Amino acid sequence: MSHLIKNRLSEIAHAWRPVLYTSALFGVVGCGPAEPADLILRGGTVYTANDDSPVAEAVAVTDGRIVYVGSESGVTRYEGPETEVLDLTGRTVFPGFVDAHAHVLGIGFREMTLNLEGTTGIDDLVAKVASRVASTPSGEWVTGRGWIETFWEPRRFPTRHDLDKVSPNNPVFLTRADGHAGVANSAALRIAGITRSSTPPFGGDILKDQAGEPTGMVIDRAQGLVGRHIPNRNADDIDRALTLVGERSLMLGWTQLQDAGGSWDDVSLLRKRYGDGSFKLRVYKALSGPSGPAQRLLEEGPIIGEFDGRLSVRTVKLYLDGALGSRGAALLAPYSDAPKTTGLLTSEPDSIRPFLVRALERGIQVETHAIGDRANRLLLDLYEEAFAAVPESLRAEKDPRWRDEHTQIVDPADLPRFVALGVIPSMQPSHAIGDLHFAPDRLGSDRLAGAYAWHTLITSGAKIIAGSDAPVERGEPMIEFYAAVARKDLAGYSDSLWHPEQAMTRQEALKALTLWPAYAAFEESERGSIVVGKWGDFSVLDADIMTISEAEILKTTNVLTVINGEVVYRR
Ligand SMILES: [Zn+2]
Known part of the structure; x- marks a missing residue:
């Protein structure tokens, strides 16, 4: 069918529709041709993430x-001889998806080294x-990342003995998916000089067996020894x-990754690759702090919107504790399944306080792992103190729009403080559906009331930004969207203690992947929703994730990415 005939049919169809799309809604429906657009998407459903008109049929850029959002018939005015018109054949358009917490190069390295995602047990790992x-x-190193023992039977950490069986000569170091622990074989321990008499550095641990020998497992900062x-x-x-x-992200429908840490070398590389046009994905980049790269950012000030808004560097990444899986998360009371420990802080608060005040004065955003x-x-206290100091x-x-990276386990008394202080909860839906398998053991049932408390936070007015923390998790928009709305693991299971009422609605999950991370990047007037005047960023899916069953969300794929x-x- 030619475009012309198709357009006519569609206009006729629209003549009989009730007045769903009016000039009041879209503002730009007029008569006569408009300036021809470069790109038109039509023939599908457009979810705008804009509360004033949440659904449309066509967009023009x-x-x-974006120069037009509205009805199929209204977009024809923007069609000229040079316009690329893409017929969506019923597919679904969303504002470009954003991964609000990812490790850009870590994802690339995972593709290059031994990828241990989905490892089913010790035998499989070995x-x-x-x-x-x-x-x-x-003699050469073998490195890899991605194992998670909480799904294994038996559920135990791997040891150097497991790895020695297949690698007596090559040093091996395998990082747990969360990046907060790793296992080394004996050859690697020898090179690192780790013995029964080694003591761990501050913020880390060297696990030892009953005979006092290192097991090969090193936790948090002790990983640096290897x-x-x-x-x-x-x-x-x-x-x-x-x-x-870059290739992987655009294929999956990500239009921006918010990169949680890194160096000025990363910034130089991104500038080179944007400059020669060989990298298209947006990166909102944080630099590691409080020392090193962060200090230069404080001196030089933020970098905002280079390369047509593709690159901003205005954020510093800090850490306060470890992770729940390896019992490195700092708790107010002891772990339910390890009553002698409350986890560990990985930074001394006094080392951060002066930095926070200076960052605030210099207009630098802070995002802190908690x-x-x-x-x-502690994060809320430290931010509050800094805010009060100016x-x-x-x-x-x-x-400031300062961020709390993870916000996983929060005392319910602290939940209202996010909105009161303007702190953005940066949360990973996929962590919630992994943690549900072991968090009840670690925490007991009472503390789960403040675990991944999405509904409570959103109801209080907080803008939750959703990320994958890839390569900690797989880093796929459909997994994050599914996890946010289902709050069940990928097989559809949830623990009865895992507070199903804290799931997000689909509209909330959509905003958590689009409009709210744009706000967290100070870019909500530039992108994040499909509104006239914003950048034309779209992710087009082959199914309507706002209406299909939860299980079908995981089968949905991205077919078109526009930046x-x-x-x-x-x-
Ligand atoms: Zn992270």
Whole structure:
């Protein structure tokens, strides 16, 4: 069918429709041709994430910006001889999805080293290592990432003895999916000089067996004892990792990754790749702090919206504690399944206090990792102190929008403080559906009332931003959307204690993946919803995730990704 005939049919169809789309809703329906657009998407359903008109049928983009959102018949005015018109054939358009917490190069490196996602047990882990060792020259390091023992039977950490069986000569170091623990074999422990008499550094732990010998497991900061001996990646490796993460992200429908930490070298590489046009994905980048790269950002000030809004660097990443899986999350009371420990703080609060005040004065956003209820309370206290240390007018002018990365276990008394202080909860739906398998053991039932408390936070007025923390999780928008609305694992299971009433509605989950992360990046007037004047960023899915069953969400795939009006991925 030609476009012309199709347009006519569609106009006739619309003549009989009730007045769903009016000029009052869309503002731009007029008569006569408009300036021709560069790109038109039509023939599908458009979810705008804009409360004033949540659903439309067509969009048009000129010079990277949205010029029309509305009915199918109204968009024909924007069609010129040069316009690329894409017929959606019933597919569904969303504002470009944003992963609000990802590790950009880490995702690329996961693609390049031994990817241990989905490992089913110790035997499976050992088999994967054995096959990698077989293709690695003797004495060279074998590294990998992605294992999670909480799904295994028996549910135990791997040890150096497991790995020694298949790798007596190659040093092996395998990072747990969450990045907060790793297992080394004996060859790696020898190189690192870790013995029964080794003591762990502050913020870390070296696990030992009943005989006092190291098991191979190193927790949080103790990972550096091994990690510092692994040869650094060269510039070509890093460039390749960036290429891989770019391709993978655009294919999945991500239009921006908010990169939780890193260095000025990363910034230089991104500038080079944006400059030569070989990298299209938006990156909202944080730098690691409080020392090192963060100090230079304080001195030089923020970088905002370079390369047509693709690159901003205005955030510093801090850490307060570890993770729940490895019992590194700092809790107010002891772990229910390990009554001698309350977890650990990975930063001394006094080392952060002066930094926070200076960041606020310089207009630098702060995002801080906090998982346990003790760490989350400390984060809110530290932010509150910093806000109180500057004049109210300066605070209002700087509009801090500081973030709490993870916000996993919060004492219910602290939940209202997020809105009161303007702190943004940056949360990972996929963590919630992984944690439901072991968090009740770690925490007991009482503390679950403040675990992943999405509904309570959103109802209080908080804008939750959803991220995957990839490579900690797989990093796929459909997994995050599903986890947010289902609050069940990928097989549809949930623990009865896991507060189903805290799930997000689909509209909330959509905003948590689009409009709210745009706000958290100070970009809500530029993108995040499909509104005239904003950048033309779209993710087009092959099913309508706002209406299909939960299980079908996981089968839905991205078919088209558009950034600044440019088609950057097409299936
Ligand atoms: Zn992270």
